[in-house]
Amino acid sequence: AQSVTQPDIHITVSEGASLELRCNYSYGATPYLFWYVQSPGQGLQLLLKYFSGDTLVQGIKGFEAEFKRSQSSFNLRKPSVHWSDAAEYFCAVGRGSNYKLTFGKGTLLTVNP
């Protein structure tokens, strides 16, 4: 069965600092990988996705993620965090025409001024 692990429940960073959110997955084939962000009281917004090809993918809001097959990881990064990045971040895995996504439990990001 597919699964996603986000080891960090809560991360606090200072504004302007770099950020890395970890994501490990378990999947029987090459997965489709996603990062979504959820602001309080809002739905989820897609930040970026990986299907194939270049293992470093760029997303919106200055985020990027790197797919590492050997480590079954898809970590999200941002070089300089802004206060508006405070939100909950979810990593998800899916495949092909199956629109079912399996989500991690999420990482809550707090940004200190």
Add this chain to the structure above:
Amino acid sequence: KAGVTQTPRYLIKTRGQQVTLSCSPISGHRSVSWYQQTPGQGLQFLFEYFSETQRNKGNFPGRFSGRQFSNSRSEMNVSTLELGDSALYLCASSSGTVNTGELFFGEGSRLTVL
């Protein structure tokens, strides 16, 4: 283009009652998925509908059901509500024909069961 619209946004029910939640997808999208979000279990897939047919189903009891209409609008129903059904129910739409993997989520319907 209007986004995914879910109604109602908030509702309170008591145990044993039933509830119906509605979702209007983005115009032109034919796939609608439903997810339950709780602090303990996180986001869990309920089911996905495409062209009025349930195409995928998660591991939820039969009390959870859904349907999709010819205009792609979808409803989900939960019967005989239990306290544990308190959650944020998120609807997501996608084209359904080309799997870009991008789901467009609504803001959710927050259900409280007392």
